[in-house]
Amino acid sequence: MKKLSVSLPGLEMKNPIMPASGCFGFGKEYAEFYDLSVLGAAAIKAATREPRFGNPTPRVAETHSGMLNAIGLQNPGVDQIMENELPHLQSYDLPIVANIAGSTEEDYCEVARKISLHPQVSVLELNISCPNVKEGGIQFGTDAATAAALTKKVKAVSAKPVYVKLSPNVSNITEMALAVEEAGADGLSMINTLLGMRIDLKTRKPVIANKTGGLSGPAIKPVAIRMIHEVSQAVSIPIIGMGGVSSAEDVIEFMLAGASAVAIGTANFVDPYICPEIISQLPELLEKMNVNHITELIGGSWKECGTPSLSR
Amino acid sequence: MKKEFVQVISQKEIAHQIFELKVQGEVIAEMTSPGQFVHLRVSDSFQPLLRRPISICDVDVESKTLTMLYRKEGAGTALLSQKREGETVDLLGPLGNGFPLDTLSSGQTALLVGGGIGVPPLYYLAKQLKRRGMNIVSVLGFQSEQDAFYNEKFAEQGEVFISTVDGSLGTKGFVTDVLKNEDINYDLLYSCGPTVMLKALEAQIPDANGFFSLEERMGCGIGACFACVCHVNGGAPSDYVKICSNGPVFPIGRVAL
Ligand SMILES: Cc1cc2nc3c(=O)[nH]c(=O)nc-3n(C[C@H](O)[C@H](O)[C@H](O)COP(=O)(O)OP(=O)(O)OC[C@H]3O[C@@H](n4cnc5c(N)ncnc54)[C@H](O)[C@@H]3O)c2cc1C
Ligand SMILES: Cc1cc2nc3c(=O)[nH]c(=O)nc-3n(C[C@H](O)[C@H](O)[C@H](O)COP(=O)(O)O)c2cc1C
Numbered sequence: 066m067k068k069l070s071v072s073l074p075g076l077e078m079k080n081p082i083m084p085a086s087g088c089f090g091f092g093k094e095y096a097e098f099y100d101l102s103v104l105g106a107a108a109i110k111a112a113t114r115e116p117r118f119g120n121p122t123p124r125v126a127e128t129h130s131g132m133l134n135a136i137g138l139q140n141p142g143v144d145q146i147m148e149n150e151l152p153h154l155q156s157y158d159l160p161i162v163a164n165i166a167g168s169t170e171e172d173y174c175e176v177a178r179k180i181s182l183h184p185q186v187s188v189l190e191l192n193i194s195c196p197n198v199k200e201g202g203i204q205f206g207t208d209a210a211t212a213a214a215l216t217k218k219v220k221a222v223s224a225k226p227v228y229v230k231l232s233p234n235v236s237n238i239t240e241m242a243l244a245v246e247e248a249g250a251d252g253l254s255m256i257n258t259l260l261g262m263r264i265d266l267k268t269r270k271p272v273i274a275n276k277t278g279g280l281s282g283p284a285i286k287p288v289a290i291r292m293i294h295e296v297s298q299a300v301s302i303p304i305i306g307m308g309g310v311s312s313a314e315d316v317i318e319f320m321l322a323g324a325s326a327v328a329i330g331t332a333n334f335v336d337p338y339i340c341p342e343i344i345s346q347l348p349e350l351l352e353k354m355n356v357n358h359i360t361e362l363i364g365g366s367w368k369e370c371g372t373p374s375l376s377r
Numbered sequence: 378m379k380k381e382f383v384q385v386i387s388q389k390e391i392a393h394q395i396f397e398l399k400v401q402g403e404v405i406a407e408m409t410s411p412g413q414f415v416h417l418r419v420s421d422s423f424q425p426l427l428r429r430p431i432s433i434c435d436v437d438v439e440s441k442t443l444t445m446l447y448r449k450e451g452a453g454t455a456l457l458s459q460k461r462e463g464e465t466v467d468l469l470g471p472l473g474n475g476f477p478l479d480t481l482s483s484g485q486t487a488l489l490v491g492g493g494i495g496v497p498p499l500y501y502l503a504k505q506l507k508r509r510g511m512n513i514v515s516v517l518g519f520q521s522e523q524d525a526f527y528n529e530k531f532a533e534q535g536e537v538f539i540s541t542v543d544g545s546l547g548t549k550g551f552v553t554d555v556l557k558n559e560d561i562n563y564d565l566l567y568s569c570g571p572t573v574m575l576k577a578l579e580a581q582i583p584d585a586n587g588f589f590s591l592e593e594r595m596g597c598g599i600g601a602c603f604a605c606v607c608h609v610n611g612g613a614p615s616d617y618v619k620i621c622s623n624g625p626v627f628p629i630g631r632v633a634l
C-alpha cells in the first residue's frame with residue numbers, strides 16, 4: 066500500500082482518498098460500515114461559531130447524474146463539535162480536515178482558533194464557497210481581495226495548516242487561487258458545489274425550499290477537472306481535488322489534472338462503501354498503468370516529464 | 378444495517394400503479410422491526426443517482442423474504458417496476474427506527490391509520506402487534522377503489538375501515554371522516570401517510586397518544602448528510618431530528634409537522 070501514500074502540509078495520508086465535507090457527517094455513521102482507519106483522511110461537516118439549524122426542507126433534489134443540496138451549514142456549533150463529535154475519531158488512525166464556515170471574519174477566526182487546537186484536527190479547510198447560506202461563506206469566496214484578507218486573518222490564529230476551499234461560481238478561479246496562496250494558504254481544496262435550481266412542473270415552484278442549491282455528483286466532474294488543471298499550473302501549493310468522483314479511474318483523472326489528494330462527496334450516499342472500495346482498487350489500476358507511485362501522476366496531464374502510461 | 382444485492386422473487390402490479398415486490402437475501406433476517414425502511418439503488422448507472430427509500434411491508438424471517446409495496450411515481454420507481462424474477466436489487470438496510478411494539482399490553486387495541494403509500498409499513502406492524510395479543514383496527518385511505526390494496530390482508534389482522542376520496546369504496550372522504558363517523562375505541566394510534574393526513578389527525582385528535590411515521594426527501598438515508606432534518610416541538614430553534622436515522626417513527630407531537 067506504500068504506493069498510495071501522499072504527503073501534503075499537515076496531512077500524512079496512507080492513500081490520497083478522503084470523504085468530502087458535508088457528505089460524511091462526523092464519521093459515526095460510516096464507522097458502522099467500515100474501519101475509518103483505511104481512509105487517507107476525512108473532512109468533517111462545516112463548523113460554525115454558533116449552532117445552526119440550516120434551511121427548510123426539501124433540502125435536496127435529484128438531477129441528471131447529480132443532486133442539488135441546500136443544507137445550509139447545519140451543525141451543532143464548534144464547541145459541541147469539539148466536545149461531542151471529535152473524541153470518537155480518536156480511535157482511528159485518521160487525519161481530520163476540519164471544515165469551518167462563518168458570516169464574518171471574526172466568526173471564522175474564532176472557530177479556527179478553537180478547533181485548530183483540538184488534538185484530533187490535522188488541518189483546517191476554510192469554506193468560503195458554500196452557496197447555500199445568505200450570510201456565510203460565499204461572499205468571501207467570490208472576491209479575491211476579501212478571500213485573501215480572510216485567509217491571512219485565519220492563518221494568523223490557526224495552530225494548524227489552512228486549506229482554502231474554492232467556489233467554482235466565479236469567472237476566474239485562478240485569480241482566487243493566487244490571491245489566497247499569496248495570503249498564506251497552505252493548500253487548496255476544490256471544487257465546492259455549482260449553484261443550480263430545479264423547478265417542479267406540478268407546483269411550478271423550485272423543488273428546493275431554499276430555491277437554489279449546490280450541484281454535486283458525476284455531472285460536475287468535467288468542471289472540476291478543468292479548474293484543477295488550470296489552477297494547479299498557476300499555484301505551487303497542493304490541491305485536494307473533488308467534484309463527482311465515484312471510481313478509481315476518476316481519482317487518477319483528478320490527479321492527472323493536478324490534484325495531490327482526492328475527496329469523495331455525493332458518491333458516499335450512493336454507496337456507503339465507495340471510499341474503501343476505491344482505495345482497494347487503486348493499486349491494481351496503478352500497476353496496469355505502469356505507475357510505481359501514485360504521486361507520479363500528479364499534474365501528469367500538463368507536466369512535460371509525466372510518466373507515460375502503457376496504453377499511450 | 379448492511380448493503381446487499383438481494384434477489385427478486387416476484388413482482389406484480391396489485392392495484393393501479395401499485396407494485397408488490399418480494400426479494401430474498403441474508404440481510405432480511407435482520408428486518409424484525411416494522412416501520413424501518415430500506416434504501417434501494419434502482420440502476421447501476423448514475424441515472425437516477427440517489428437511492429430510493431421504501432418501507433418494509435412484510436418479512437418472513439425464516440425464508441429471508443422481504444415484501445415491499447410501492448407506487449410507480451417517477452423515474453426511480455418506474456425502473457424498479459421493471460425488475461424481474463432472478464434479477465438483483467442493491468439494498469441498503471434495514472434503516473431507521475421502527476414502531477415500538479411493547480407500549481401496549483396483550484388485549485389492548487391498536488388503531489392503525491394509513492394513507493395511500495403510507496399503508497405498507499402498517500401491515501408488518503399489524504402482524505407483529507397481533508402476534509403479541511393486541512387487537513387491531515385499521516383505517517385505510519385511498520384515492521379511489523382502483524388505488525386500494527391489501528384490504529383483505531388487513532382484514533385477516535382485525536377490523537378494517539376504508540375511505541376513498543371519490544367514494545368508490547368504503548366511506549367517501551378521508552380517514553378522518555371514518556374516525557368521525559365510526560365510534561372506534563382504541564388505546565394507541567399508529568399512523569403513516571402524507572403529512573397533510575398526519576396534520577389532520579393531530580388536529581382532530583389533539584390528545585392522541587401513539588406514533589407517526591414521517592417522510593422527507595433523503596440523501597444518504599443513514600444520518601450523515603442532514604437532508605431530512607425536521608424541527609422538534611417545544612425545543613430550542615436549533616433542536617432537530619433526522620427522519621432517516623432518528624425516525625422515521627416518532628411519538629405523536631414530537632416533530633413539528
Ligand atoms: C421512510 C420512507 C419510506 C417510504 N416508503 C415507501 C413505500 O413503502 N412505498 C412507496 O411507494 N413509497 C415510499 N416512500 C416514498 C418513496 O421513497 C418515493 O415515492 C420514491 O422515492 C419516488 O421515487 P421516484 O424516482 O419514483 O420519483 P421522483 O419524483 O422521480 O424522485 C425524485 C427524487 O425525490 C425523492 N422523492 C420523491 N418522492 C418522495 C417521497 N414521497 N418521499 C421521499 N422522497 C421522495 C426520490 O427519492 C428522488 O430522490 C417512502 C419514503 C420515505 C422517506
Ligand atoms: C449534502 C452536501 C453537504 C455539503 N456540505 C458541505 C460543507 O458543510 N462544507 C463544505 O465545504 N462543502 C460541503 N459540500 C460540498 C462537498 O464537500 C464537495 O465539495 C462537493 O459536493 C463536490 O464533490 P462531490 O461531487 O463528490 O459531491 C457538501 C455537499 C453535499 C452534497
Ligand code: FES
Pocket residue numbers: 594595596597598599600601602603604605606619620621622
Ligand atoms: S437522509 Fe442523510 S441525514 Fe437523513
